[in-house]
Amino acid sequence: MASTVTSRSNGAPGPLPDNLDFMRALWAVAHGLERTSKRMRRDLGVTGPQRLALRLIGLRPGLSARDLSDALHVHPSTLTGVLQRLQAQGLLARVEASGDRRRAVLRLTRRGAQINARRSGTVEAAVGAALRDVTTRDRAATRRVLATLAARLDAGDFRQP
Amino acid sequence: MASTVTSRSNGAPGPLPDNLDFMRALWAVAHGLERTSKRMRRDLGVTGPQRLALRLIGLRPGLSARDLSDALHVHPSTLTGVLQRLQAQGLLARVEASGDRRRAVLRLTRRGAQINARRSGTVEAAVGAALRDVTTRDRAATRRVLATLAARLDAGDFRQP
């Protein structure tokens, strides 16, 4: 389970303080997501964030870029790059919104829809498999804590001692 | 709470499928960590991963690079860059290990120890605050699920349909 740091060279022993251990678990998952994202790029052609964008657009055709950056919790300028890469691969089409010519309305191409339909080899598959191994109760609890965590990190209200 | 995608432009309604919503929550936290990491760099001078490295070294002086990359779940070559940046800032000293001259043994400098002692304005502070808002039960459940998730992502055993 590797919940302690087992040093091969130095004898400093014992478990980590609780908070720090939780941080480590959190970063471990974040790194795992990124590592898997890179593997997906190799195997599928799209990264994790790119795939998540595809899936949301597939589910909500006609979504605007703004909607998407809100849903993904990323800065609009970050999304620009993600969308450009999807577009360059021919997975995504953008049309000007009738009635508001600033807006880009997003749709999947046929190839985009194909990739969207794939389920194996994705981060979701890994997460789905992991979630099958835990109780419904734990899953729900985790969902709650993640939401709390994300809200707190988004707010950034942790500047004072 | 924002647990659904509220579209300003397009009417496609309803909540997301469960798995996808969980993925979104997961990425939201991952992005939150990175955003906070950047803010820390501005305010404290170190990023999230850099700080986590500092804390572990502070707790286990004499740790080797290999131990650390294992603990952080990152590739050794990734750690090289992190350590170089810490060293360039004068927060970290490396000494050759007596007895094994390949190994770099890591210690904090005085300035490194000072930053290590800071608690406010860090990711940990945000996470700590968030964890105070959830029940002990939920916290423990989350810790378990995160471990399962990290293990599954590390293993990479999700290639088959």
Add this chain to the structure above:
DNA sequence: CCCATGTCAGTATCACTGAAATAA
């Protein structure tokens, strides 16, 4: 005039792969 949408330029970190140097 003001606000919203989106892009662009510039910058930095992270994370990998693959190869190499050094030492056990």
Add this chain to the structure above:
DNA sequence: CTTATTTCAGTGGTACTGACATGG
């Protein structure tokens, strides 16, 4: 010789800030 530790070069994606163009 084989293995382990660590660095280096190269690549690519993410994410920001701040400025800008365009449109409501």
